Structure formats: C-alpha cells, structure tokens
Amino acid sequence: MSAPKVAVLFGFGINCDHETAAVFNLVGGDSERIHVNHFVSGNRSLEDFEILAVPGGFSFGDHLGSGRLMGNRMRFALREQLHAFVAAGKPIIGICNGFQVLVKTGLLPGPGADGPLPDFVQRASLTLNDSGRYEDRWVTLEFDDQSPCIWTKGIQRIDCPVRHGEGKFVMPSTTDFDALAANHQLTVRYVDPKSPIGEGISDQPLPFPLSPNGSMRNIAGICDATGLVFGLMPHPEAVYAKWLHPDHTRNTAPGPLTSDTLGEWEGEGLQMFRNAVQYVLSKR
Amino acid sequence: MxxxxxxxxxxxxxxxxxxxxxxxxxxxxxxxxxxxxxxxxxxxxxxxxxxxxxxxxxxxxxxxxxxxxxxxxxxxxxxxxxxxxxxxxxxxxxxxxxxxxxxxxxxxxxxxxxxxxxxxxxxxxxxxxxxxxxxxxxxxxxxxxxxxxxxxxxxxxxxxxxxxxxxxNGQWPAIDYPEKPPQTLTPPKRVDLEIPDEALENLSETGLLALNLEEMQTIQAHYRDTTIQQSRAAVGIVPDAPTDVELECLAQTWSEHCKHKIFASKIHHVDVDTGEDTYIDSIFKTHIMKPTHDLQKEVDWLLSVFHDNSGVIAWDENWSVCMKAETHNSPSALDPYGGAMTGIVGVNRDILGTGLGARPIANTDVFCFGPPDWDGELPDNLFHPSRVFRGVHAGVRVGGNESGIPTVNGAIVFDNRYIGKPLVYCGTVGIMPRKLPDGRESHIKTPSPGDIVYMVGGRVGYDGIHGATFSSLELTEESPSSAVQIGDPITQKKMLDMVLEARDAGLISCITDNGAGGLSSSIGEMAEYTNGCEIDLAKVPLKQPGLSAWEILVSESQERMTIAVRPEHREAFDAMAQLHEVEATPVATFTNSGMFHVKYGEDTVAYLSIEFLHDGVPQLQLESEWSTPTPEKFDPATIQLDKDGHSDLLLRMLARPNIASKESWVRQYDHEVIAQTAVKPFVGVHRDGPGDAGVIAPLHGDPHGLVISCGIAPRYSDLDAGAMAAASIDEAVRNAVCAGINVDKMAGLDNFCWPDSIESVKTPDGKFKLAQLVRANRELERVCRAYKLPCVSGKDSMKNDYGTGEKKISIPPTLLYSVFGDQPDVRFTATSDFKNRGDKIYLIGQSKEELGASEISFMLHESGEAAGIGGQVPLLPDPETNLTTYRALSTAIQAGLVRTAHDCSEGGVAVAAAEMCIGGRVGAEIDIDGTGPSGVWSRLWGESLGRFIVGVQPEDEADFVEWMSGHSITLLGEVTDTDKMVISDGYEVLIEAEIDSMVESWQNTLDMTGGVA
Known part of the structure; x- marks a missing residue:
C-alpha cells in the first residue's frame, strides 16, 4: 500500500514545517511541505492529500492575535477545500500556532455532534498566557481515553515542550465546556506529573507552571465532534526521539522500549502521528 | 483618504x-x-x-x-x-x-x-x-x-x-495618524573637495562620514586625476569632484565598520616592560588569517573562511555548517528593542547570504550590560541598565522566536562600564547541502557578467541611514534617530522560505545580505566577483517617495537580500517571489567594466572604479604602547570572614549577577524549534541547572550532532587583555568539551568589542588601548594554533565609548569567542547536573595561585572588604597539554564513560560544584586538598583555566581513571543524598550550604519578571 500523503502547510511565518514533515515520514507517511498559497491559488488541491498538518510558528507575527490572520486566509480562501477534506473523513492536526489557526477558522471545536461538519464559526479562543510571557518549558499531558480523537488513541500520558505566549484556552461559558466534556472533546490537559497516571485530569486550574498558561480546565488540546480534527498547544513533534527529552542525559527519558524506526530511542510524541497514518491506512 | x-x-x-x-x-x-x-x-x-x-x-x-x-x-x-x-x-x-x-x-x-x-x-x-x-x-x-x-x-x-x-474632565489622550511630512527629492550634488584640510575634516564630521583627513585627501586626489576626469566626463557625471552619492558610498565602504581599518593598520608596538619595539602589518592578517590558512592546509573540512558572510566547514559527506556572530551595540543603546532585534535578524541574513544560501538553524546571544540594580548616576541620553536589558532581551526574543530559529546558547555579563555602551552579540549557525541539485557546491558563489541583480524582501526607507558610519563614531547626546531601525521578522521569514526554495531550484548565482552600507555595500561587494556593475536607483522600491539617490544607495533598511539571477532564470524567480508574497525587484546588472556605475534613471550619479572603492582606502599608521597595569592587589589574608566563613561567601557569590541564574530570561527564548535540541540551556532534574553548551541534532532521525558554545571574560582585561583573550577561548572550548565535541573538528569565531584605541585628544590613552588589542590578538594566535582551532569568521566593533573627556565611559576590552563543531552522537553527551548518589566527583586540571580579576575579588572589592582586584590573572601557559586532556575527556564522554561535566570559571570550584548540586538537587561531599599548588582561596574561588568538575558512576570509576591516565585528575569526593553541599580542605570544613538556600540565592537576583500574580 502506498504511504498516506500528508500536506504540511508553510509560509507567512509558520516555522515548524520541517520537523512536522519529518515525523510523519518517520511513521510511514509521505509528507510534503506546501506553501499555503499553492492551495489558495489552485496550483495544488487539498483533495490530493489524506492528512493535513498546520504546524507551529508565528503566522503573520501573531499580530492581531495568534493565528488570526492565517485563520482568516484559510476561512475565506480554503473554505470549500477544508469542508470537503473533513467531510471525506481525512484527519487534520494543528500544533501550537496551527491549533490557534484551527480555533480561529472555527474548525475547532466546530459544531456539535449532531451536525459535526465544519461551519467556520469561531466558538473558542486562545489568548495571552496569564504570565504575560512567551515561554519554552516542558509540561506533562494526560489524555481522555474516551475521546473520539483518532490522533490520540492509546496515548495516556506524555511529556512535551510548550513554546507559546498565547496558549490560554477560553470559551464564553461553562456550558460550552460542559458540552465539549460530555463529548470527550477535551482531549488533552496539563497535569501534575506527580499525580498517578490516569488520575491527573482535573477541571480545577493548576498553578503555574504545571499549567503554563492558565488555560480554563487546564485544556492543552481539543478535537472536533468527528474526532478527525485535533489541535494542541504543546509540541509532540519536538519529542519524536528520546534524545530530545531533557531527561535523556540522566538516562531517564520516558518512551517506548522498542520501535520500528528509532529502536529504543523513539520518543513519546511520535505515536500521535503514527495513529493518523494508520487510521488513514485502515480506512482504505 | x-x-x-x-x-x-x-x-x-x-x-x-x-x-x-x-x-x-x-x-x-x-x-x-x-x-x-x-x-x-x-x-x-x-x-x-x-x-x-x-x-x-x-x-x-x-x-x-x-x-x-x-x-x-x-x-x-x-x-x-x-x-x-x-x-x-x-x-x-x-x-x-x-x-x-x-x-x-x-x-x-x-x-x-x-x-x-x-x-x-x-x-x-x-x-x-x-x-x-x-x-x-x-x-x-x-x-x-x-x-x-x-x-x-x-x-x-x-x-x-x-x-x-x-x-x-474627560480629556482623553487621542493620538493621530502619524503622517510623514512629504519629502522632496534632492538631485545629486557636486561636493567641492578643493578646500583647506580643516574644511575637509569638518565636512567629514558634519556629514557623519567618519573619514579621517588622510582618507579625505585620498578622495580629493582621486578626483584630480585627469584620466579619471576624462572617463567621468564621458558618462556625463561631474568630472572633477565627487557627487554626494559617491562621497556617501565611499564613506560607507571605507568605514571602520566595513573595512576594519584598525585590524588592517600598520602598528608601531612598544612594550615598556620588555623593551620590545616592533611593527605589525595588520593584526588581522598576522594573527587571525595566517594561522587559519596554515591550519586549512592540515585539514580537509575547512571549506570557506573569511571572504564570505560566514565561515563554512564540512560537517559530514552531505552537509556543511557555517556560523557568524555580529554585534549591534550602538543601535541597542539608542533603542534597545529595535537595535537588538535588527541584530539577530541581521545575522540570520548573513547565514542566508553564505555561499548560495544556508538555512539558519540555531541562534546564540551574548549581552554585556551595566548592573540591573544600578542606583548611581546615569549620563544624559542613556537608559537605565535594567531597561536596556529588558529591551534588548525582548528584541532578540521576538526576532529569534518569530523567525523559528532556536536560541541554544549564550551568556549575560555585567560590569559598570557597559552602562556607557551595552554589547549585544548575536550569532547564528546555518546548514546547507554540500551539493545543490544542479551539482554546484553550495559554498561557492557563481556570478557572471550579465546576471540580473535583484533586491529582495523589504523596501528602502529613511530608517537606517548612516548605520555603518554612525557605529564608527562614539555615542553622543546628538546621535541620530535615523540610525535606528525595527526589524520585521515575518517579512524576513517569508523571504527566507523563498530564497531557500530558489536556491534548491538552482535560480541563484550569487547572494549576499543588505546590512551595513545597504545596496552600496551589498552590490559593491558582489561586483568585485565580476569586476563591475550597473545599478539603477530609480527602480528601487521605496517605503515613501522622496528619498534622494545617496539615501537609497546607503540606507540600511532591514529584511533585504541582494541576489543575482541568470537572465534565463528570471521568470522562474519572479514566479517564486509572487507565490511567497515577497517583493523582488531587478535593480542592477553585473558587468566586467571595472566600474561601480550607479544611475538614477538615465543619469549617472556615481562612477567609481571597483578597485578604488574597495582598495583605495589608505592604511592607518597607529601607535601602540604597553605597560602592565598594576592595580591594588587582592589579598585574601586581609579578608575578615564572618562566622559562617566561606559558606556565607558562597551564597553571596551565587547571587552575583555574573553568576546568578538567567533562567527567567532564557526560558523566554524558543530553544527547541526545529526539534533538534538535545542539550538545552537549562538541565537537571528541575531543568534549572546551567547548561555548558548547546547540542543539536539537526537531521531528523539521526543523532549526529553539533555543539555550539561561547566564552567571555572581559574583566581580565583590567590586568591583561591578552589573558582575557586566552581565557575566553579556553572557556568556549571547555564548554564545548563538556558536551562531547570532537576537538579535532571544531571552529571558532572571534568577535572583538573594543573602546576607541586610536590616540587623539578624545582618546589620550589610545596607545595603551591599542596595545591591549595587540596582546589579545597575539594570545588569540598562540592559543588557537595550539588548539588547532581555526577562526573561520569574526567581526570587530572598535568604538565602544560614551561621551568625551571627564564624562567618557569606555567598555572593558571584550572578546567573545564562539565555538561550533562536530558532536559524533548526541545520545552520548554530558551535562552539569550531578546525577546519582554515590557518583564519584573528580577535578580535571590544577588550581593555581590566580585570584587576580576573579569574581570573588570584584565582589569583595566592591563591598569594601578587599583593597583591590589585582594579582595574578589566570594564564594558559601550556595549551598543547590542555588540548590532549580535552581530547581525553571529550572522548570519554562520547564513549558514555562520563555523563556529568561542568567547566570551572567565575567563582571557581565552589561555584561550579554548587551549580552541579543545584542541577541535580543532590548534596555532595568535596575535599579540595591536593587540587593544586595554591592557597585555600585559590583552590576554592580561583578561576585557573583548563579545569572541569566531572561525575562518574562508581562502576565506571576504574575505567575513567585509566582513560585519563597521564592527565591531571584529582578525586574530590562523591555525590550524596543529603540536602547539603560540604566542601572541606583536608579536615577543615570550609563550606556547608543547604541546597535550598543555594537555589534561592542563585535564582532570585535576576528574576525580574514580577511573578505571575
């Protein structure tokens, strides 16, 4: 079977495109970095791809709010292509600035479970960290094992770096959160690494820096009602190998004991990308 | 509207x-x-x-x-x-x-x-x-x-x-649209140089040309040549005098900033102490270029040195890496945010402009500021050091983060004299495939006459006029605002994406960045390859109309590259620019006419021979005179210790800005974008111990690594700038060794920042300052030859003074030495944090009686507890032996035998050991008896070069000792699971400090975030 084709967007200040493309290739994907304007101009079509990744970066410098201007370009110029992509059951991931873009296009969290296809209405936002600072620091994440998210199946807890100044997830009211929680769309949260695995998730705000940004309900990432579209602020691609984990120098970096690509050196972040590639293969 | x-x-x-x-x-x-x-x-x-x-x-x-x-x-x-x-x-x-x-x-x-x-x-x-x-x-x-x-x-x-x-009263502040008053284009003027010498000097000074009398006279003489007058008349330009465009162009090209006239000068050097009386024909050629070229004959991995925007080394069969560091001191003094941001995005462009274009993959930044808690007087027009710090940090943070380039290494140094001029060093490492898809070697530019020269990226505006000449003058209250610019990282990022695609598509024949001197320098320098160019300034896109020809030519507006494209590739290049929404405008063509020919529409506005432009500047003749400074000695015997003795001193030392943790600042840099950073700036169980060097594995899926490190020791210049240079180089190399660098494949960058060192009324001590430069470069050559360390690129900034006369503040002569080199496998590296209870602690190297200009001497002198900082400064008498020890340690790290290593620098063994305990959140029992032929103070606080503290697992100890046989190693003690670090000298306990108190002292000083409440 041919490797699933992955479109990794770049241009206008996206800057994690190289590594995002690389991690898909490590798990059997066939990725290509493609400038956003190729899709806007119609040179290339999203239809030719099976996975779409919107990587991290500083699209348009994050002026006027992170991800907003890129979100607008996609909302206005790629509306039909994106709708068709999700309708065709193809996965999309947005990481960091990519998550901000997906939230601002309205792809995340998207409409409810009864009519889950994109309507491009913004329902949530990612705003300035409570600290007021951009920071690069490692956090611990725990995943909702009942989430419909196809990207996170089987992943329980991982360490990842966050690298953002605007990662505080907000929605207008608690009922908005309750509705997402009921659908298990609050896919991934910041947790205290000292909590027992499987019991870390809490709605009560964790103190800084366990929650690096003051996110409501400690939300690090969410999915849409289909489980195909997923976004998160932390960078799983930045821990594709154990040698990128700060503890590798102490011989205590967590991760799988063996892997088909990196042997004993696979990092905890790679599984997410493998999940999407295998999902696509399973649907063929 | x-x-x-x-x-x-x-x-x-x-x-x-x-x-x-x-x-x-x-x-x-x-x-x-x-x-x-x-x-x-x-x-x-x-x-x-x-x-x-x-x-x-x-x-x-x-x-x-x-x-x-x-x-x-x-x-x-x-x-x-x-x-x-x-x-x-x-x-x-x-x-x-x-x-x-x-x-x-x-x-x-x-x-x-x-x-x-x-x-x-x-x-x-x-x-x-x-x-x-x-x-x-x-x-x-x-x-x-x-x-x-x-x-x-x-x-x-x-x-x-x-x-x-x-x-x-409801009178709210309402700001209006900042309308720029319309500018009228002034046509090029003839500048009469047939005037008395005094008037020539005056013309240079009032016009911010920064040219001396001899240089002005050289230009004057040029226009008296009748052959030249005839050729000028033929193209319709004023024959017997320069136009303002030409004079400005010469001033930029001949500026200290661009031509490095002091490093190129002929120096009469006298040493009063030894009686030496000699001439040095160019410090640069003698002490930097020659040793590196000699080394180039011995190794096969030095691909390109000196002549390009950065030095290039072969890293493996398929990839080469390059590095460059720059300073942006004067702009950062006037506008810390904008000045520093243009510093970092500017050096990124140097990498993009190397060879046929390299991709920037890592940044470094080193700052020198006045003390952040300064409460003394501030000279007019200078910002408080804390504000300079905040602004510079923010500029570098935004510039680096938004460009998607990780900041992997750096340092922040404090001294009162940097109040007069902060130093802002920005470095960037780049990577490129050794061969492009079309078969060309990427480190070699391939221009030819007929190539179309594009200006790519931003537009030209009034911002950044006179940056190069301005930085060649001292800072005054009247320094011009037009010399300041604010970078635009996103415009640059779009350009960078586009340029690298164009490179891989084989569309680029030559590329360089627009920095100091603007188009005048970028096209002027590239035109040397083909021996000529013709520029049309009327084609240059402007931010606002009305710029005069000379302003367009020399403006240093940011985010611009100059790229030459073969005529047959024009269409493809234009299409690529359009896709990326990058402005790319053909503004010139390469010729082989021998002339730098500038037009504005049909009119010739400058017509200078390439030879005169680049080689016409007369060599400076300078005087240098050394006599060893003898400041009051730092004498430990006179220090009254309080009841906690050295323990109290340790907590005070850890809180010194030069030693204290910079984590709250460094954490605001993205240090791991690109998913390659294997050793981060902070390490250890809580990821808050100091990292010695950055280690990256830039090829995804491959653990082959690169090490990036730096060394800086400006205060040693108070005793001997030569020792300062040697210490900086040794520190950079030691830091790299801690990470497991391959010492047989490493390269260095020398970035000198000096006060004015030309004797004059403004600088009566110019001879001494120049002698400091001579000594620094002699030591640079000696140490680099011994370490087999080529200086592949460098830069100097030679006017770091504020004011004149009584009010004059000159920085301490400062060399930043950066090292980058091969690391065979990032999975086998070492970090400073102590790992496990029972690990054996060793000192590598010897502690000598060398307390002169040490951090402890400065601390106790500033507090009035010690009479002075003088005494023996740390020396490097036998660097050849050091190198063999470094090679042994580095290979032990690569073999997995050593997982813990930290270099000893400011604060000596005591501070290094404390930092290692902090990183590991463990205790240690250490005995400094037998660590060198020196007193307790030197063994505890001394900063002798060539030393490391390492940790070894007990089961590896025997192998380690054997591996290091023949090298100076001393067992210090072991890691404990107590919450205390204890340092003794034989039976006498010198320091007993709780880990928590050490953490607090170390972390609080520079945490200026104001918390999160």
Missing amino acids: AVTRVEVTPKQGEGMRDVRGDVIRRQLKADHNLDVSNVRSINGFLIKSNVEKSAIDDRANDLFADPIIEDVLTDSLFLTSSEHFPLTPDAAITIGFKPGVTDNPGSAAYDGFQTLFPQTDLVDASISTYHTYAFFGLPDGVTCEWLAATLHNSLIQRAVVADSAACS
Missing part, C-alpha cells in the same frame, strides 16, 4: 484577564517597586483608506477584535465609554509610533485588511497602531510624564497623556 479609528480591549469577567495591563503593572513593581492596583490596556488601529467607516465597523470582529475575548469600538475612544470603563483612571497614556517608524502590527493588520476588502483600491492605504494604558490606584507622586517616559522611547515613539485632572 479618511482615517477610521478602531479600538480593542480585553473583555472583563470570570477567568478573563487583561494580560498586557498586568505585564505593565508587574514591570513597574519589579523595576521601580511601584504598586499600582490595576492597569487596563486598549489596542488602537488608525486605518487610512477609502473604505467606508460603516463597512469597517461591520467587519471589525473579523479582523481587529477576537469576539470571544475582546470588545471592539469603531470611531470612538473606549475611555469615553462608561459601559466598558465605569471607573475613572488616575492616568491614561497612549503610545504610538513616530512617522516613518516600522509598525509591524500595522503592516500585519493591513495585510489582513486586504484579505477582507480585496476589491478596494488600496494603493495608498495603510494602518497605524497604538496602545493606551489606563492606570487605576496609582501611588501619589507618580507623574504622568514619568510614567510615559518609562513606557516609551521618544526616539521612535510618541506619547499622549492624560493626568488625573484631565481624566476627571
């Missing part, structure tokens, strides 16, 4: 915060100990366009405001709205840009505006932004004027204020 105002403010309510206001509130607390109860913020946009106000109002939530978190108001001020601002503030301040200053949020908003209103005629539309802050609960005695001065830089920004009375 109408101007529509749109204001945006964060929604108030459960869980919502006004973070921008909070940041202002915390900074007032951290920097000025002011408690303000609340600060609210408003972002404003002034939209100049033909679009109806109502149409903008309808779409305000689509562009300017985020409806989930922000409220928006069109055509009115939020402060007038009692619904949004029910309480009357005690003060309100609005800050906007001055006309013509780069407004990045404004440009981004304009881009978004075009997405929403694509059909509108937007030719002259633009958007300007501002911020308003409303202060509630302002303490008595704080004036609006003071607040405004604290919050803005009047060189580039405007502030409008409303004090308490104005606020009560």
Whole structure:
C-alpha cells in the first residue's frame, strides 16, 4: 500500500514545517511541505492529500492575535477545500500556532455532534498566557481515553515542550465546556506529573507552571465532534526521539522500549502521528 | 483618504484577564517597586483608506477584535465609554509610533485588511497602531510624564497623556495618524573637495562620514586625476569632484565598520616592560588569517573562511555548517528593542547570504550590560541598565522566536562600564547541502557578467541611514534617530522560505545580505566577483517617495537580500517571489567594466572604479604602547570572614549577577524549534541547572550532532587583555568539551568589542588601548594554533565609548569567542547536573595561585572588604597539554564513560560544584586538598583555566581513571543524598550550604519578571 500523503502547510511565518514533515515520514507517511498559497491559488488541491498538518510558528507575527490572520486566509480562501477534506473523513492536526489557526477558522471545536461538519464559526479562543510571557518549558499531558480523537488513541500520558505566549484556552461559558466534556472533546490537559497516571485530569486550574498558561480546565488540546480534527498547544513533534527529552542525559527519558524506526530511542510524541497514518491506512 | 479609528480591549469577567495591563503593572513593581492596583490596556488601529467607516465597523470582529475575548469600538475612544470603563483612571497614556517608524502590527493588520476588502483600491492605504494604558490606584507622586517616559522611547515613539485632572474632565489622550511630512527629492550634488584640510575634516564630521583627513585627501586626489576626469566626463557625471552619492558610498565602504581599518593598520608596538619595539602589518592578517590558512592546509573540512558572510566547514559527506556572530551595540543603546532585534535578524541574513544560501538553524546571544540594580548616576541620553536589558532581551526574543530559529546558547555579563555602551552579540549557525541539485557546491558563489541583480524582501526607507558610519563614531547626546531601525521578522521569514526554495531550484548565482552600507555595500561587494556593475536607483522600491539617490544607495533598511539571477532564470524567480508574497525587484546588472556605475534613471550619479572603492582606502599608521597595569592587589589574608566563613561567601557569590541564574530570561527564548535540541540551556532534574553548551541534532532521525558554545571574560582585561583573550577561548572550548565535541573538528569565531584605541585628544590613552588589542590578538594566535582551532569568521566593533573627556565611559576590552563543531552522537553527551548518589566527583586540571580579576575579588572589592582586584590573572601557559586532556575527556564522554561535566570559571570550584548540586538537587561531599599548588582561596574561588568538575558512576570509576591516565585528575569526593553541599580542605570544613538556600540565592537576583500574580 502506498504511504498516506500528508500536506504540511508553510509560509507567512509558520516555522515548524520541517520537523512536522519529518515525523510523519518517520511513521510511514509521505509528507510534503506546501506553501499555503499553492492551495489558495489552485496550483495544488487539498483533495490530493489524506492528512493535513498546520504546524507551529508565528503566522503573520501573531499580530492581531495568534493565528488570526492565517485563520482568516484559510476561512475565506480554503473554505470549500477544508469542508470537503473533513467531510471525506481525512484527519487534520494543528500544533501550537496551527491549533490557534484551527480555533480561529472555527474548525475547532466546530459544531456539535449532531451536525459535526465544519461551519467556520469561531466558538473558542486562545489568548495571552496569564504570565504575560512567551515561554519554552516542558509540561506533562494526560489524555481522555474516551475521546473520539483518532490522533490520540492509546496515548495516556506524555511529556512535551510548550513554546507559546498565547496558549490560554477560553470559551464564553461553562456550558460550552460542559458540552465539549460530555463529548470527550477535551482531549488533552496539563497535569501534575506527580499525580498517578490516569488520575491527573482535573477541571480545577493548576498553578503555574504545571499549567503554563492558565488555560480554563487546564485544556492543552481539543478535537472536533468527528474526532478527525485535533489541535494542541504543546509540541509532540519536538519529542519524536528520546534524545530530545531533557531527561535523556540522566538516562531517564520516558518512551517506548522498542520501535520500528528509532529502536529504543523513539520518543513519546511520535505515536500521535503514527495513529493518523494508520487510521488513514485502515480506512482504505 | 479618511482615517477610521478602531479600538480593542480585553473583555472583563470570570477567568478573563487583561494580560498586557498586568505585564505593565508587574514591570513597574519589579523595576521601580511601584504598586499600582490595576492597569487596563486598549489596542488602537488608525486605518487610512477609502473604505467606508460603516463597512469597517461591520467587519471589525473579523479582523481587529477576537469576539470571544475582546470588545471592539469603531470611531470612538473606549475611555469615553462608561459601559466598558465605569471607573475613572488616575492616568491614561497612549503610545504610538513616530512617522516613518516600522509598525509591524500595522503592516500585519493591513495585510489582513486586504484579505477582507480585496476589491478596494488600496494603493495608498495603510494602518497605524497604538496602545493606551489606563492606570487605576496609582501611588501619589507618580507623574504622568514619568510614567510615559518609562513606557516609551521618544526616539521612535510618541506619547499622549492624560493626568488625573484631565481624566476627571474627560480629556482623553487621542493620538493621530502619524503622517510623514512629504519629502522632496534632492538631485545629486557636486561636493567641492578643493578646500583647506580643516574644511575637509569638518565636512567629514558634519556629514557623519567618519573619514579621517588622510582618507579625505585620498578622495580629493582621486578626483584630480585627469584620466579619471576624462572617463567621468564621458558618462556625463561631474568630472572633477565627487557627487554626494559617491562621497556617501565611499564613506560607507571605507568605514571602520566595513573595512576594519584598525585590524588592517600598520602598528608601531612598544612594550615598556620588555623593551620590545616592533611593527605589525595588520593584526588581522598576522594573527587571525595566517594561522587559519596554515591550519586549512592540515585539514580537509575547512571549506570557506573569511571572504564570505560566514565561515563554512564540512560537517559530514552531505552537509556543511557555517556560523557568524555580529554585534549591534550602538543601535541597542539608542533603542534597545529595535537595535537588538535588527541584530539577530541581521545575522540570520548573513547565514542566508553564505555561499548560495544556508538555512539558519540555531541562534546564540551574548549581552554585556551595566548592573540591573544600578542606583548611581546615569549620563544624559542613556537608559537605565535594567531597561536596556529588558529591551534588548525582548528584541532578540521576538526576532529569534518569530523567525523559528532556536536560541541554544549564550551568556549575560555585567560590569559598570557597559552602562556607557551595552554589547549585544548575536550569532547564528546555518546548514546547507554540500551539493545543490544542479551539482554546484553550495559554498561557492557563481556570478557572471550579465546576471540580473535583484533586491529582495523589504523596501528602502529613511530608517537606517548612516548605520555603518554612525557605529564608527562614539555615542553622543546628538546621535541620530535615523540610525535606528525595527526589524520585521515575518517579512524576513517569508523571504527566507523563498530564497531557500530558489536556491534548491538552482535560480541563484550569487547572494549576499543588505546590512551595513545597504545596496552600496551589498552590490559593491558582489561586483568585485565580476569586476563591475550597473545599478539603477530609480527602480528601487521605496517605503515613501522622496528619498534622494545617496539615501537609497546607503540606507540600511532591514529584511533585504541582494541576489543575482541568470537572465534565463528570471521568470522562474519572479514566479517564486509572487507565490511567497515577497517583493523582488531587478535593480542592477553585473558587468566586467571595472566600474561601480550607479544611475538614477538615465543619469549617472556615481562612477567609481571597483578597485578604488574597495582598495583605495589608505592604511592607518597607529601607535601602540604597553605597560602592565598594576592595580591594588587582592589579598585574601586581609579578608575578615564572618562566622559562617566561606559558606556565607558562597551564597553571596551565587547571587552575583555574573553568576546568578538567567533562567527567567532564557526560558523566554524558543530553544527547541526545529526539534533538534538535545542539550538545552537549562538541565537537571528541575531543568534549572546551567547548561555548558548547546547540542543539536539537526537531521531528523539521526543523532549526529553539533555543539555550539561561547566564552567571555572581559574583566581580565583590567590586568591583561591578552589573558582575557586566552581565557575566553579556553572557556568556549571547555564548554564545548563538556558536551562531547570532537576537538579535532571544531571552529571558532572571534568577535572583538573594543573602546576607541586610536590616540587623539578624545582618546589620550589610545596607545595603551591599542596595545591591549595587540596582546589579545597575539594570545588569540598562540592559543588557537595550539588548539588547532581555526577562526573561520569574526567581526570587530572598535568604538565602544560614551561621551568625551571627564564624562567618557569606555567598555572593558571584550572578546567573545564562539565555538561550533562536530558532536559524533548526541545520545552520548554530558551535562552539569550531578546525577546519582554515590557518583564519584573528580577535578580535571590544577588550581593555581590566580585570584587576580576573579569574581570573588570584584565582589569583595566592591563591598569594601578587599583593597583591590589585582594579582595574578589566570594564564594558559601550556595549551598543547590542555588540548590532549580535552581530547581525553571529550572522548570519554562520547564513549558514555562520563555523563556529568561542568567547566570551572567565575567563582571557581565552589561555584561550579554548587551549580552541579543545584542541577541535580543532590548534596555532595568535596575535599579540595591536593587540587593544586595554591592557597585555600585559590583552590576554592580561583578561576585557573583548563579545569572541569566531572561525575562518574562508581562502576565506571576504574575505567575513567585509566582513560585519563597521564592527565591531571584529582578525586574530590562523591555525590550524596543529603540536602547539603560540604566542601572541606583536608579536615577543615570550609563550606556547608543547604541546597535550598543555594537555589534561592542563585535564582532570585535576576528574576525580574514580577511573578505571575
């Protein structure tokens, strides 16, 4: 079977495109970095791809709010292509600035479970960290094992770096959160690494820096009602190998004991990308 | 065209915060100990366009405001709205840009505006932004004027204020669109040089040309040559005198900044102590270039040195790497944020302009500031060091982060004398495939006559006129604002993406960046390859109309590359620029006419031979005289220790700004974008111990690594600038060794920052300062030859002084030495944090009687406990032996035998061991008996070079000792699971310190964030 084709967007200040493309290739994907304007101009079509990744970066410098201007370009110029992509059951991931873009296009969290296809209405936002600072620091994440998210199946807890100044997830009211929680769309949260695995998730705000940004309900990432579209602020691609984990120098970096690509050196972040590639293969 | 105002403010309510206001509130607390109860913020946009106000109002939530978190108001001020601002503030301040200053949020908003209103005629539309802050609960005695001065830089920004009375009366600060007064183009002028010598000097000074009399006379003589006059008449340019375009062009090209005239000078050097009396024909050629070229004959991996924008080494069969470091001191003194940002994005362009284009993959930054807690007097026109620190840090942070380049290594150094001129060193590492798809070697430029020369990226404006000549003068109260620019990282990032695609498509024949001297330098330098060029300045896209020809030629407006393209590749290149939304304009062609030929439309405005332009500058003749400084000696025997003795000194030392943790600052840099950083700036169990060097594995899936490190020791210059240079190089190499660098494949960069060292009325001690430079370079050559360490690139900044006469402040002579090199496998590296209880601790190297200019001497001298800082400065008598020890340690790390290593520098063994305990959050028992032929103070606090502390697992100890046989190693003790570090000298306990107290002392000093509350 041919490797699933992955479109990794770049241009206008996206800057994690190289590594995002690389991690898909490590798990059997066939990725290509493609400038956003190729899709806007119609040179290339999203239809030719099976996975779409919107990587991290500083699209348009994050002026006027992170991800907003890129979100607008996609909302206005790629509306039909994106709708068709999700309708065709193809996965999309947005990481960091990519998550901000997906939230601002309205792809995340998207409409409810009864009519889950994109309507491009913004329902949530990612705003300035409570600290007021951009920071690069490692956090611990725990995943909702009942989430419909196809990207996170089987992943329980991982360490990842966050690298953002605007990662505080907000929605207008608690009922908005309750509705997402009921659908298990609050896919991934910041947790205290000292909590027992499987019991870390809490709605009560964790103190800084366990929650690096003051996110409501400690939300690090969410999915849409289909489980195909997923976004998160932390960078799983930045821990594709154990040698990128700060503890590798102490011989205590967590991760799988063996892997088909990196042997004993696979990092905890790679599984997410493998999940999407295998999902696509399973649907063929 | 109408101007529509749109204001945006964060929604108030459960869980919502006004973070921008909070940041202002915390900074007032951290920097000025002011408690303000609340600060609210408003972002404003002034939209100049033909679009109806109502149409903008309808779409305000689509562009300017985020409806989930922000409220928006069109055509009115939020402060007038009692619904949004029910309480009357005690003060309100609005800050906007001055006309013509780069407004990045404004440009981004304009881009978004075009997405929403694509059909509108937007030719002259633009958007300007501002911020308003409303202060509630302002303490008595704080004036609006003071607040405004604290919050803005009047060189580039405007502030409008409303004090308490104005606020009560509803007189709110409303700022207008910053309309730039129209400029009229002045045609090129003839500049008469047939004037007396005094008038020539005056012309140079008033015109900011920074040329000396001999240089002015050389230019004068050039135009007296009748052959030259005839050739000029033939092209229709004034024959017997330069045009202003030519004079400006020569001034830029011949500036100290571009030509490094002091490093190229002929120096008469006298050593009063030894009686030496000799001549040195170019320090650069003698002490830097020659040794590196000699080394180039011995190794096969030095691909390109000196002549390109950065030095290139072969890293493996398929990839080469390069590195460059620059300084941006003068601009950072005037506008710390903008100056520093252009520093980092500027050096990124040096990498992009190396060979046929390299990709920047890592940044380094090293800053030298005045003490952040300075409470002494400040000279006019200088900012407080804490403000310089904040601004420089923010500029480098935004420049690096937004460009997607990780900051993997750096340092921050403090000394009172940097109040006069901060040093802002920015470095970048790049990578490129050794062979391009079309078979060309990427490190070799391939221009030919007929190539079309494009200016790519940003446009040319008034910002950045005279940067090169300005940096070749001392800072004064009248320093010009046009020398300051603000970078635009996103415009540059778009350009970078495009250029690398163009490179891989084989479209680039030659490339260089536009930095100092603008097009004059970039095209001028590239024209040397083909021996000629013809430029048409009328084609250059401008930020605003009205720039004169000379201004277009020398403006240093940012984000521009100059790229040569074969005529047959033009179409493909244009298409690529269009896709990436990058402006690319053909402005010149390469020729082989031997002439630098500049036109404005049909008119020739400059006509200079390439030879005269590049090689016409006369060599300086300078005087140098050394006599060893003898400051009061630092004598430990006179120090009265209190009851806690050295333990107390340790906590004080850990809190010294030069030693204290810089984590709260460094953590704000993205240090791991690109997913390659295997050793991060902070290490250990809580990821807050100091890292010695950055280690990256840039090829995804492959653990083959690169090490990046630096060394800097400016205070040793107080005793001997030669020792300072040797210490800087040794520190950089030691740091790299700790990470497991391959010592047989490493390269270095020398970045000199010196005070004016040409004897004159302004600089009566110029001979001594030049002798310091001579000694520094002699040591540089000696150590680099011994370490087999080629200096592949470097830079010098030679006028780091403020003011004149009594008020003059000169920086201590400072060499930043950076090292980059091969690391065979990042999985086998070492970090400074102690790992496990029972690990054996060894000292590598010897502690000698070398306390001169040490951090402990400065601390005790500043507090009045010691009479002076003098004495024996650390020396490097036998670097050849050091290298063999470094090779042994590095290979032990690569073999997995050593997982813990830290170099000993400021604060000696005591501070290094403390940092290792902090990183591992473990205790240690250490005995410094037998660590060298010196007294207790030297063994504890001395900064002798060539030393490391390493940790070894007990089961590896025997192998380690065998591996290191023949090298000086001493067992110090072992790691314990107590919460204490104990250092003894035989039976005498010198230091007993709790880990928690050490952490607190080390972390608090420089945490100026003001917390998160």
